[in-house]
Amino acid sequence: MFNRIKSPFNPLRINIPFLLDIIIVSDPEQIRTIETSGDVDRLHTFDTASLPWWVKFYFRATKFHDDKRDLWFCPFESTSNPTYKPRRAYLEEKVATSYSKEDVKRIAQLLKTNATDEVLAHEMVQVVNQRFFGKEIPLDITKAAKCPLQSLGEAIFPWKYIRGRKAQQQIMDYCEQNLSKDVHILDIGHNIGEVVQATAGGLRRLKDNLEQPIEEIFTTHALTLQAPRIVVNSSKLGGLLLFPTTRGKTVVIHKIAKAAAKTKNIYFTFGTGSSERACVFKDFFLAFMNDLQQELKDA
Numbered sequence: 001m002f003n004r005i006k007s008p009f010n011p012l013r014i015n016i017p018f019l020l021d022i023i024i025v026s027d028p029e030q031i032r033t034i035e036t037s038g039d040v041d042r043l044h045t046f047d048t049a050s051l052p053w054w055v056k057f058y059f060r061a062t063k064f065h066d067d068k069r070d071l072w073f074c075p076f077e078s079t080s081n082p083t084y085k086p087r088r089a090y091l092e093e094k095v096a097t098s099y100s101k102e103d104v105k106r107i108a109q110l111l112k113t114n115a116t117d118e119v120l121a122h123e124m125v126q127v128v129n130q131r132f133f134g135k136e137i138p139l140d141i142t143k144a145a146k147c148p149l150q151s152l153g154e155a156i157f158p159w160k161y162i163r164g165r166k167a168q169q170q171i172m173d174y175c176e177q178n179l180s181k182d183v184h185i186l187d188i189g190h191n192i193g194e195v196v197q198a199t200a201g202g203l204r205r206l207k208d209n210l211e212q213p214i215e216e217i218f219t220t221h222a223l224t225l226q227a228p229r230i231v232v233n234s235s236k237l238g239g240l241l242l243f244p245t246t247r248g249k250t251v252v253i254h255k256i257a258k259a260a261a262k263t264k265n266i267y268f269t270f271g272t273g274s275s276e277r278a279c280v281f282k283d284f285f286l287a288f289m290n291d292l293q294q295e296l297k298d299a
């Protein structure tokens with residue numbers, strides 16, 4: 001059953017007729033209920049051309065979408081999409097090759113010597129992403145990976161928007177030229193961006209909290225703020241809304257970082273609160289951070 005409405009702002013709905021319809025949900029139970037309702041699915045359930053204008057505008061300047069080649073990152077594909085399972089399986093297999101003790105020592109050394117964010121991010125990209133390329137990823141690519149947009153608010157600044165789009169295309173061109181033809185290049189390109197934009201900040205957070213359990217650190221300060229979904233059935237989401245959603249137009253934004261902080265459930269840091277369709281990188285990340293914490297403590 002859906003929860004009863006708790007306040008007019010929970011969930012928060014921003015509806016401007018014919019322009020946009022966005023529902024923002026941060027209550028963990030409501031997120032779970034909406035996720036399992038069958039009323040929402042992943043954005044690319046619909047052809048890119050038919051998605052709301054602001055979705056197309058915003059996402060083409062992020063690491064999640066390549067509008068030139070019409071590619072979307074794996075979590076944006078419906079489970080029913082035939083490419084979804086093999087793409088996830090490929091990433092799982094690659095991530096399972098894990099990391100070495102030397103990787104942990106190298107990153108610990110950089111943290112101890114207060115290396116810059118740029119150096120830290122570049123090294124961390126090698127730890128995670130070299131496995132896909134079989135060689136070092138160049139500095140101009142790891143530098144560019146900082147620029148794709150990370151929030152809708154940034155899209156209103158033309159210089160940030162243009163820089164984000166340019167950087168995204170630079171990374172995708174690099175992936176196209178350096179990965180084998182059977183690999184989904186956006187699934188890999190995204191991971192360079194994710195490591196630069198999320199993991200490097202996570203490393204600093206770890207260094208400042210050497211005595212705190214890893215799951216507590218990264219639920220209190222989750223690295224992904226939100227996860228979008230699109231409505232596939234017109235409904236009032238079981239009574240949460242005053243008027244119904246529109247199929248293919250209403251977008252739900254799950255505020256997963258807030259849900260992680262409230263519940264201390266690590267599955268909100270790496271998904272929407274359950275193991276179903278959780279991030280492929282979760283176990284690698286937690287194990288790496290545990291080892292790194294130990295290494296920094298021993299020092």
Ligand code: HEM
Pocket residue numbers: 074075076088091095128191194195198199202223224227228256268269270271272277278279280281285
């Ligand atoms: C610390 C860095 C990362 C964080 C915080 C993170 C977080 C997340 C979150 C919150 C989701 C769920 C998205 C949704 O439900 O819409 C997700 C999904 C996913 N992530 Fe990550 N991620 C990280 C790094 C990575 C890396 C490096 C890879 C690949 C090597 C990766 C691969 C995936 C994949 C394939 C999915 C989709 C899983 C599915 O839908 O079955 N992630 N990630």
